[in-house]
Every structure is written in C-alpha cells, then in structure tokens.
Amino acid sequence: MSVLSRSGQRFLWVVHHPNEKDSSAAYLGTAATDADPLSYLPEGFVERMSGTGLLVPLWAPQVEILNHAAVGGFMSHCGWNSTLESVSAGVPMVAWPLYAEQRLNAVMLSSERVGLALYVRPPLGKDGAVVPRDDVAALVRALMEVEKGAAARKKAGHLRAEAKIASAPGGPQDRALTVVARMISLHRKSHGE
Incomplete structure (x- = not known):
C-alpha cells in the first residue's frame, strides 16, 4: 500500500520512472525509457488506488491542479518554483526535500514563523535515511485533518491573498519589474545596443 493511501486521504500522484543507479535521476527526467512509469508499480496497485488516488504518468499541469478548489494540500520537494506555485494557490504543503536549496x-x-508546511524528516541523526511510511502518512493526515493543518491552511490562505496583491497591476511585483525593465533599457542605451 502506498504512503499516500495509508494516510486515508484522496490524492493525485504524478509517477516518474524508477532508476536503480541514481535515486534522483527519474525525478530529474534522465531515465531514458519508453515504458509507462505506472508499469513499474506492483501488479494491481493502480486498481487498488482507484477511488482514493489518481495516478498520472510523468506530468500534470501543476499550477492548474494547485489552484483547484478540491486541493487541500501538496506533497512537495520544495523547489522554489513549486513553493511559489503552492503559495500563490494558497495550498499548504508536506515538505519532502530531495537536494540543493530544497532542504533550506x-x-x-515549516518554521513556526512561516508555518506553511509540515516537514518530512529522516529519523534523528540519520540524514539520508529512509523515512518510515507511517511517519509520512501521519504528516499527510495532520496536514488535512489536525490543528497543525488548519493553521497551515490559514497561513496559506493569507499568503495567497498577499501574493494576489503583490502581483496585481501597480502592485509591488509590477513596480519592481518596471524598475528592472528601466535599468535594462538604460543599460542598453548607454552601451549603444
């Protein structure tokens, strides 16, 4: 049974190809195969998930999905694009970083100050260790059902409202981009471009 199905929550899972040589290779799209990634799952798994989970091979329109009213949480690696998309959509996260800036x-x-995510952490003192599936399932349940999840949803809603204000015409993002565009224009003029 999958971690997500153990949580008792409905889910959509974008499934990538496995890669025995490099655990991040399939995630990064370097696995060269024409096989359907769902074919790597245990026999009958897709059918068992029917009604609870939707398994999608390789890719799904993440921004559109995050902005759907039925989405209550997002299990994310916490790359910056996914983080911004989740914040803009007002969706709290279960943070499960893989590498690079994702851990930061x-x-x-997940800090008390931001409070937008619940962090999947390996067992104490065992960085890189396998996280027990029941621990992950509990975090998913907590995000969707428990007080911690309610606080994260409230924070996510607040950040969504702030993101709308920031990106509105005349808002801080618009003004900052205007300044950058002017700087580029002045640079080009001063260099005869």
Missing part, C-alpha cells in the same frame, strides 16, 4: 526551503516553510 523546507526548513523555512
């Missing part, structure tokens, strides 16, 4: 983002997002 997960720590920040």
Whole structure:
C-alpha cells in the first residue's frame, strides 16, 4: 500500500520512472525509457488506488491542479518554483526535500514563523535515511485533518491573498519589474545596443 493511501486521504500522484543507479535521476527526467512509469508499480496497485488516488504518468499541469478548489494540500520537494506555485494557490504543503536549496526551503516553510508546511524528516541523526511510511502518512493526515493543518491552511490562505496583491497591476511585483525593465533599457542605451 502506498504512503499516500495509508494516510486515508484522496490524492493525485504524478509517477516518474524508477532508476536503480541514481535515486534522483527519474525525478530529474534522465531515465531514458519508453515504458509507462505506472508499469513499474506492483501488479494491481493502480486498481487498488482507484477511488482514493489518481495516478498520472510523468506530468500534470501543476499550477492548474494547485489552484483547484478540491486541493487541500501538496506533497512537495520544495523547489522554489513549486513553493511559489503552492503559495500563490494558497495550498499548504508536506515538505519532502530531495537536494540543493530544497532542504533550506523546507526548513523555512515549516518554521513556526512561516508555518506553511509540515516537514518530512529522516529519523534523528540519520540524514539520508529512509523515512518510515507511517511517519509520512501521519504528516499527510495532520496536514488535512489536525490543528497543525488548519493553521497551515490559514497561513496559506493569507499568503495567497498577499501574493494576489503583490502581483496585481501597480502592485509591488509590477513596480519592481518596471524598475528592472528601466535599468535594462538604460543599460542598453548607454552601451549603444
């Protein structure tokens, strides 16, 4: 049974190809195969998930999905694009970082000050260790059902409202981009471009 199905929550899971040589290779799209990634799952798994989970091979329109009213949470690696998309959609996260800046983002997002994510952490003192599936399922349940999840949803809603204000015409994002565009224009003029 999958971690997500153990949570008792409905889910959509974008499934990538496995890669025995590099655990991040399939995630990064470097696995060269024409096989359907769902074919790597245990026999009958897709059917068992029917009604609870939707398994999608390779890719799904993440921004559109995050902005759907039925989405209550997002299990994310916490890359910056996914983080911004989740914040803009007002969706709280279960943070499960893989590498690079993702760990820093997960720590920040799960901090008491930000409170937008619940962090999947390996067992204490065992960085890189396998996280027990029941621990992950419990975090998913907590995000969807428990007080911690309610606080994260409230924070996500607040950040969504702030993101709308920031990106509105005349808002801070618009003004900052105007300044950058003017700087580029002045640079080009001063260099005869």
